[in-house]
Amino acid sequence: MTTRIWDGPSAGDAPTTRRSFLRNSVAAAGGITALAAALSPLRELAGQADFSVAQFLQKHYKEMSAQEMEAALERIRSEVERRYEIRPHVRDIRPQAGVEFVYALNLSRCIGCRRCVYACVEENNQSREPQIQYIRVLEMPRGTLDLEKGNHHYDRPTVPDASHFYLPVQCHQCANPPCVKVCPVEATWQEPDGITVIDYDWCIGCRYCEAACPYWARRFNFAEPSVPADQINPEMSYLSNRPRPKGVMEKCHFCLHRTREGRLPACLEACPTGARKFGNVLDPDSEVSQILKTKRVLVLKEEVGTLPRFFYYFDERYPRGLDPDAAPIAESLGHLPAPDDPAPTEHHS
Amino acid sequence: MGRDDAWEPERIEEGDGESRGDRSTSVASLASPSSPPTAPWLVWLIGPLFVALGAWFVTASPLPEIPLGTPASVPPGSLNPVPFARPGADLPEVVIGGYDHRCNECHRFFDSPPIERRTLTQHTDIELEHGLNNRCFNCHDVRNRELLVLYDGTRLSFDQVPRLCAQCHGTVYRDWQRGTHGKTLGSWDAESGRQRRLGCNDCHNPHAPAYPPFRPLPAPDTLRMGNQSIAHAHGARHEPLRRWSSDGAGHGGSVRHDRTGDHADPNAPLGGKEHP
Numbered sequence: 290m291t292t293r294i295w296d297g298p299s300a301g302d303a304p305t306t307r308r309s310f311l312r313n314s315v316a317a318a319g320g321i322t323a324l325a326a327a328l329s330p331l332r333e334l335a336g337q338a339d340f341s342v343a344q345f346l347q348k349h350y351k352e353m354s355a356q357e358m359e360a361a362l363e364r365i366r367s368e369v370e371r372r373y374e375i376r377p378h379v380r381d382i383r384p385q386a387g388v389e390f391v392y393a394l395n396l397s398r399c400i401g402c403r404r405c406v407y408a409c410v411e412e413n414n415q416s417r418e419p420q421i422q423y424i425r426v427l428e429m430p431r432g433t434l435d436l437e438k439g440n441h442h443y444d445r446p447t448v449p450d451a452s453h454f455y456l457p458v459q460c461h462q463c464a465n466p467p468c469v470k471v472c473p474v475e476a477t478w479q480e481p482d483g484i485t486v487i488d489y490d491w492c493i494g495c496r497y498c499e500a501a502c503p504y505w506a507r508r509f510n511f512a513e514p515s516v517p518a519d520q521i522n523p524e525m526s527y528l529s530n531r532p533r534p535k536g537v538m539e540k541c542h543f544c545l546h547r548t549r550e551g552r553l554p555a556c557l558e559a560c561p562t563g564a565r566k567f568g569n570v571l572d573p574d575s576e577v578s579q580i581l582k583t584k585r586v587l588v589l590k591e592e593v594g595t596l597p598r599f600f601y602y603f604d605e606r607y608p609r610g611l612d613p614d615a616a617p618i619a620e621s622l623g624h625l626p627a628p629d630d631p632a633p634t635e636h637h638s
Numbered sequence: 639m640g641r642d643d644a645w646e647p648e649r650i651e652e653g654d655g656e657s658r659g660d661r662s663t664s665v666a667s668l669a670s671p672s673s674p675p676t677a678p679w680l681v682w683l684i685g686p687l688f689v690a691l692g693a694w695f696v697t698a699s700p701l702p703e704i705p706l707g708t709p710a711s712v713p714p715g716s717l718n719p720v721p722f723a724r725p726g727a728d729l730p731e732v733v734i735g736g737y738d739h740r741c742n743e744c745h746r747f748f749d750s751p752p753i754e755r756r757t758l759t760q761h762t763d764i765e766l767e768h769g770l771n772n773r774c775f776n777c778h779d780v781r782n783r784e785l786l787v788l789y790d791g792t793r794l795s796f797d798q799v800p801r802l803c804a805q806c807h808g809t810v811y812r813d814w815q816r817g818t819h820g821k822t823l824g825s826w827d828a829e830s831g832r833q834r835r836l837g838c839n840d841c842h843n844p845h846a847p848a849y850p851p852f853r854p855l856p857a858p859d860t861l862r863m864g865n866q867s868i869a870h871a872h873g874a875r876h877e878p879l880r881r882w883s884s885d886g887a888g889h890g891g892s893v894r895h896d897r898t899g900d901h902a903d904p905n906a907p908l909g910g911k912e913h914p
Contacts, residue, residue, distance in 0.1 A: 312678065315685030322692025329696050395818075403855040407712040420860040441858060447851035511861050551825045551832065561721035562849065563821035563841065574828065576817035584818060604813070 341368075349475070350488040350527070358527070361490075365531055369521070372532070377523040379531055382549045384482035390543050390598065391483070391570040391577045392554075393586070394457060397604040398564035401426050401448040401455030408559030409459075412544060413530040414522055416514030423508065423541040424556060427456040432618045436589070459556075460485065460506040460541035461589070461597030468498035468507060477538070483598050484543050486528040494536040503590050504597075507540045543567070570598075712855055719823055721841050741783035752780045767846040777802055777844070803838045814838075 427439030526546035544554035568575035804811035813819035
């Protein structure tokens, strides 16, 4: 029945006293300051040269028309030019028909020199500080494939070490990728040539995919990536090595800006031992097809059902049973019964 | 007076509100600065606290800064696609007195004993460590030093090295033919015509073919892959987003490239790089 009419700040039963005025002033000042504090991150956003309305309004990669993609590429070019003072060559390169990429890595040849790691960093404009590396080279004790026993911090005067083998791990471009399934905004997906890509402008940085990946292959930009301007690779593409902003995921993409044009990934070219092999698995004569046919091949964590497109293989350097290293390794692992012992009978079927 | 009249019903309503407020928590009454029964000292405590906190939020950097160090980079030349590129691999030449000489300019005048092992007076830079294959003329033609020779006497030019090696290394040669051993550059697509298959002596020194040891490039010092064991060793707690340098100085360390010593020639494996 009653209608309140605001009648000035002192309306009400409590008349304005010095005490209430001061108290209200303190409360108001506190409220305004708290509001300013809450909005203060916007200052940083406004000061950021890379923030633009065009990027904010940009559509998902799959929904962009040719004109919209060209506009997005032009925006990326001008941003790179402003930040690094070079005019990059940014393109959107689509997959080739009839091609499915597969990687194979020869564990008998890899010596753990980490050339691939840094070739990848240079090719793909990864942040130098803080560092981001797509490839992690595990030093594994010989005789086991238990990844828990691997160590990527090894720091030896020379490699390889006789009692270890080396297992580089990067994105396996799974045919059944758990990282794609968990993405809440579909910022990552699998392309027809088998490469799982990320739209860096669509990623919200929730890091679900990082948690879902059983190979620890995804990297997050916790800080603003920094690349020295003289080390920028100007050959860029939208889905691969264009500069990434802070707060998005990135990962190995088989150098798609190179491989979709027939070239080889940077990690492969830098490998001094030829342990890395790359090619089209749909071509029965390609090197990777030959490896899958003729070599002993394995994938990591086969039991989790990710169906990786990254295979590891061995050379048989000695006829079976004649490898001089095999017996001491097997003995050190307790896999070989001593000559006098009867055959182990603990196995129950 | 009219004013008092106008607000008469209001007072009744406020009284209702007050009684409801009494039943609710005391926090609600604290939050309303116009309700007299609240403890004023709390407001005096919280108000300046908010002001100070707000001022700190605004003046201080809004997000924690991750300290930046020296950008990581690798020594130039360490990522050469051809591991041991040897200029003139197909053209055996020797520099004597500042002039290039073809081998046969001298060797057609000098005979060499074909089988015996002896101490060389020339080519002393060559260290022959090729297992049982320890005779020069197993591979080099004894009459024409610009050619190689197979076991059956067939002569080969220096660009046909794989055929020579295949005499003993048959399984590796088979793998090399398939592309499962060795290195292919240029393209993954054989039909592109851009493929370049490296030969045996592009990677292996034929006189000492075992692969030499390498200096590894620096271990990762990334935010999540940095060496946490170093932090643990110094009694620090586990902080996966913080980098630790091995001297225990804490975060923000730059990448050290000299941890393996001399990096003057980063691509150099230790010994055995130089092809004769």
